[in-house]
Every structure is written in structure tokens, then in C-alpha cells.
Amino acid sequence: MTYENILTEIKDGILTITLNRPKQLNALNKAVFTEVESIFTDIATKDEVKSILITGSGEKAFAAGADIKEFANFSVEEGKELSANGQRIFKIIETFSKPVIAAVNGFALGGGLELAMACHIRLASDNARFGQPEVSLGVTPGYAGTQRLTQLIGKGKAMELLMTGAMIKADEALKLGLVNYVIPQGELIAKTEELLKNIMKQSPVAVAGVIACVDAYYTDGVDGFKAEVKEFGKCFGTEDFKEGTDAFMNKRKADFPGK
Numbered sequence: 001m002t003y004e005n006i007l008t009e010i011k012d013g014i015l016t017i018t019l020n021r022p023k024q025l026n027a028l029n030k031a032v033f034t035e036v037e038s039i040f041t042d043i044a045t046k047d048e049v050k051s052i053l054i055t056g057s058g059e060k061a062f063a064a065g066a067d068i069k070e071f072a073n074f075s076v077e078e079g080k081e082l083s084a085n086g087q088r089i090f091k092i093i094e095t096f097s098k099p100v101i102a103a104v105n106g107f108a109l110g111g112g113l114e115l116a117m118a119c120h121i122r123l124a125s126d127n128a129r130f131g132q133p134e135v136s137l138g139v140t141p142g143y144a145g146t147q148r149l150t151q152l153i154g155k156g157k158a159m160e161l162l163m164t165g166a167m168i169k170a171d172e173a174l175k176l177g178l179v180n181y182v183i184p185q186g187e188l189i190a191k192t193e194e195l196l197k198n199i200m201k202q203s204p205v206a207v208a209g210v211i212a213c214v215d216a217y218y219t220d221g222v223d224g225f226k227a228e229v230k231e232f233g234k235c236f237g238t239e240d241f242k243e244g245t246d247a248f249m250n251k252r253k254a255d256f257p258g259k
């Protein structure tokens with residue numbers, strides 16, 4: 001697929017996806033969703049991609065929400081379909097077996113914040129702003145913002161942000177646990193890559209297991225403790241486990257095959 005709304009680059013095992021509609025502050029339209037889904041499908045089995053960094057083009061926005069101009073005249077049915085499709089694609093990101101980090105380089109509003117929250121970890125530049133302003137447009141969040149924001153920052157604060165539609169600054173997002181670090185904008189990508197490289201030194205199989213176990217905690221009807229027993233047990237049959245334990249016993253650094 002040729003991408004017109006995202007830029008992609010693979011370097012040192014990291015796929016960088018840059019949302020690229022700077023004139024619309026990287027607002028998420030249908031085409032962006034299609035392209036994001038396509039790239040995730042494409043890289044799922046591509047060994048050269050070991051982790052993913054998602055950011056926005058320019059210095060102003062990660063993504064200023066769903067494209068308001070696109071959905072303004074939608075019917076009830078179209079609204080439901082848009083929401084279900086977006087939720088499905090964000091779920092692919094959330095449950096992706098390779099680490100996905102959002103480098104939030106500016107506004108992350110509405111669908112933009114929902115995308116960042118679907119990523120495993122979020123880092124923010126000092127100019128970043130976060131909010132779910134949907135209620136100001138007469139809609140509720142449609143891409144699982146009510147769920148993931150509550151999971152990440154707790155019910156009271158999530159209710160406040162969701163009901164007021166207020167925007168918060170990066171330092172408050174840090175205090176709330178919405179982002180892990182706040183970094184000067186010029187250093188955001190380097191710091192995000194550094195974190196991904198630290199993760200990529202670990203066993204990819206075990207990292208995928210961690211993602212699955214943490215997701216299990218939030219999945220209805222799934223017992224996360226049992227999921228952990230299963231993932232833990234699986235590791236004993238992997239080459240990564242043999243390599244990791246052998247490296248420890250021989251006082252050398254592990255070089256994980258990822259199998």
C-alpha cells in the first residue's frame with residue numbers, strides 16, 4: 001500500500017510512524033486509520049521491525065482528534081461504524097506483540113489522545129497538551145477514551161477530564177501517570193528511541209508475554225493471574241530462555257534470537 005497520510009521509516013529495528021497531515025494538526029480521518037491498520041498488518045511478521053514509535057509531523061500536534069470535518073454530517077449508523085472501526089484498529093495496537101510507544105509532540109486531543117493511550121507507553125514533549133474535548137462537540141469519546149483514560153488515571157480524574165473536556169499540560173499528564181516522561185521537544189524522539197532500544201535488548205518473546213499479561217488484566221472474563229502462569233510456562237520452551245539463562249551463568253550479555 002502507498003501511504004499518503006503517514007510517513008514510515010525503519011531504522012535500527014524501530015519503525016517510526018509519523019501522522020502526516022500537519023495542516024489539519026494531524027487529525028485522524030478514515031484514510032489515516034486505513035493506513036495505520038495496513039502498516040501494523042504488514043509489520044506483524046516482519047523480523048526487521050522490532051518496535052514501533054508513533055508521533056506526529058511538525059512541532060504543534062501529535063493529533064488534534066478525529067477529523068471533525070469528516071464526521072460532522074454522519075448519521076447514527078455511520079457514527080457507530082466509525083467508532084467500532086477505530087476501536088478495532090486501536091485494539092490491534094494495544095495488543096500488538098512488539099512494543100509500541102507514542103512520542104506525543106504537541107496536541108493529543110480526542111481521537112489523538114485515544115491513539116496515544118492505545119500505545120503501550122507514552123512520552124511527551126514539554127509543549128504537549130492532552131484532552132478529550134468530545135463533549136464540547138456534542139459527542140462522547142468513540143475510540144475507547146472513556147475506558148483507557150479511566151484505566152490510566154483513575155475514575156475521578158478521568159470523569160473530570162471527560163466531563164469538562166478540559167485540556168491539561170504535559171507536567172500534569174505526568175503527575176496523573178498519563179505519560180511516563182516529559183522531555184524538551186528537540187529531545188523527544190531520541191529519548192523515545194533510547195527507551196525502545198532498552199526494551200529491544202530484552203527477550204522479544206518475554207516482552208510479548210508481558211504485553212499479553214498486562215492486557216489480560218484489563219480484558220473482561222480473562223484471569224490475568226492464569227494468563228501469567230501460561231506465559232511464564234511457555235517461556236521454558238523458548239530459545240530466548242536458554243540464551244538468557246546461559247548468558248547469565250557465563251557472565252556475558254544475552255543475544256536473544258527472539259524465538
Ligand code: DAK
Pocket residue numbers: 023024025027064065066067068069071074078079080081082083084107109110111112132133134137139141142143
Ligand atoms: N479535525 C479537523 N481539522 C482540524 C482539527 C480536527 N480535529 N483540529 C484542527 N484542525 C484544523 C483547523 O480546522 C485548522 O484548519 P484551517 O481552518 O486552517 O483549514 C488547522 O487544523 C489549524 O487549527 P487551528 O487554526 O484551530 O489551530 P490553533 O492553534 O488555533 O488551535 C487547537 C489548536 C488544537 C486548540 C484547535 O485546532 C482545536 O481545538 N482543534 C479541535 C480539537 C478537537 O476538538 N478535536 C476533536 C476532538 S473530538 C466519533 C468517533 C470519534 C470521535 C468523534 C466521533 N464517532 C463514532 C462519530 C472523536 C472525536 C474527537 O476526536
